[in-house]
Amino acid sequence: MDVNEWSTVFSGIVSRAMTLSAVNWSGWKLQWSLASxxxxxxxxxxxxxxxYVRYCKQHVDGTWAVVDVSLDTLRPNPAPRSCQRRPSGCLIQEMPNGYSKVTWVEHVDVDERGVHNLYKQLVNSGNAFGAKRWVATLDRQCERLASALASNIPTGDVGVITNQEGRKSMLKLAERMVISFCAGVSASTTHTWTTLSGTGADDVRVMTRKSVDDPGRPPGIVLSAATSFWLPVPPKRVFEFLRDENSxxxxxxxxxxxxxxxxxxxANGRDTGNCVSLLRVNSANSSQSNMLILQESCTDQTASFVIYAPVDIVAMNVVLNGSDPDYVALLPSGFAILPDGGGMGDSGSxxxxxxxxFQILVDSVPTAKLSLGSVATVNNLIACTVERIKAALSCDTA
Known part of the structure; x- marks a missing residue:
């Protein structure tokens, strides 16, 4: 029922959630959430x-029900919304073995005319916004939480972080990195991005924001560039290729x-791909000698992510000692990998x-004017990256 925690756990699905008030009504706890x-x-x-409103109640058998329903139809002059939630939510039942059984329902009326043809099959299948994605995300996040709380860390493997406070700080930093990445991709109205370009399937959409007095981001003008395209390669193969430091x-x-x-x-899950890593680039460029790369890779049946950000080596040493990671400046980049809807089974077809x-700092002065050259550079960077990925994976389809 904590909306901030809920939106953090489901940051890949929820881009905004605001609570207005909470009251008790006939045994139900009623939580108002505006413009999620x-x-x-x-x-x-x-x-x-x-x-919508959110209802929460524990039944006599111990099962918890958390149910959302839109308020738009109850208002005299409802504002047009892209999505109306019919009764949706979950049932949470405690099991004898200490586990929980979760049953999830998503029932919505939605206007899908704005969805691009590339994503229509996935969206129409229900796997983009549907119950399967919510449950898969919840399962993966529970594994991540268990990793953060673990105290019996094996010490035999090289590179495993065993300091519990250091693990918590690094996972917290990676969590913020993932949230920031997702915010820069979807261009939610809750985030202060201004769209500069991008209207078609082959376009790179470029957005900009000014970062001022935010200890979690470097000050200045930040450009975010994003593009989506189709690959004739199973998601699992794409994920393994992008997360592997050797490739x-x-x-x-x-x-x-x-x-x-x-x-x-x-390691933060049963799948070896669910992992937070600290990488070092051994480059001839001396200016990069003090930089590391923080990377989180995560995967489930419905979506996979490889998200990373350059971090200062001094700042990371502080984090690994268990200090507060909120003041480490991050600009995340990375990849979101979804099935195309043509083969949603376990076979990965x-x-x-x-x-x-990409999110890139193009000027360290927040009041500076954005140059067209900066936009062109970011456009070129993302276009070259796309071509390299296509070329590297082309042997899989040959």
């Missing part, structure tokens, strides 16, 4: 905005061909919908 937005990590899928120099232009090594990692996104 739901997203798919792609600039080609509009966010869904909904205004990073095949697509990462900014690493300048340097050898990438994993310095430390935190079908192609992939890949979103590539």
């Amino acid at each position: 937005e739901f997203q798919v990590p792609s600039p080609l899928v509009p966010t869904r905005e909904s205004y 990073r120099n095949e697509w990462d232009i900014l690493s300048n061909g340097g050898i990438v090594q994993e310095m430390a990692h935190i 079908g192609g992939s919908l890949l979103t590539v996104a």
Whole structure:
């Protein structure tokens, strides 16, 4: 029922959630949430905005019910919304083995005319916004929480972070990185991005924002560039390729061909792909000698992410000692990988919908004017990255 925590756990789906008030009514706890937005990590899928109430009640058998329903139809002159939530939510039942059984229902009326053709099959299948995605995300986040709370960390593996406070701080920093990445892809109205360009399937959508007095971001003008495209390669293969540090120099232009090594990692799920890593680029460029790369990779049946950000080595040492990571400046970039809707089974058949996104500081002075050259540079960076990925994975389809 904590909306801030809920939107953090489901940051890949929820781009905004605001609580207005909470009251008790006939044994139900009623929580008002204004103009929540739901997203798919792609600039080609509009966010869904909904205004609804949330009911929460524990039944006599111990089962909890958390149910949302839109208020738009109850208002005299409802504002047009892209999404109306019919009764939706979950039932949470305690199991004898200490686990929980969760039953999830998503029932919405939605205007899908703004969805690009690339994503229509996925959206129409229900797997972009539907119950399967919510449950898969919840399951993965529960594993992540268990990792953060774990105290019996094996010490035999090289690079495993065993300091519990350091693990918590690094996971918290990675969590903020993921939230910031998702916010820069979907262009939710809750985030202060201004769209500069991008209207079609082959376009790179570029947005800008000014960062001032935000300890979690470097000050100045930040550009976010994102594009989505289809690959005739299963999502699992794309995910493994992008998260593997050994293949990073095949697509990462900014690493300048340097050898990438994993310095430390935190496993946070049953799948070996669910991991937070600290990478080092051994580059001939001396200006990069004090930089590390923080990376989180995560995967489930409905979506996969590889998100990373350059971090200062001094700041990371402080984080690994268990200090507050909120003051570490981050500008995340990365990938969101979704199935194309053509093969949603466990076999991993079908192609992939890949979103590539970068956030780059183009001027350290927030009041500076944005130059066209900066936009062209970011456009070129993302276009070259896309071509490298296509070339590297082309052998899979040959």
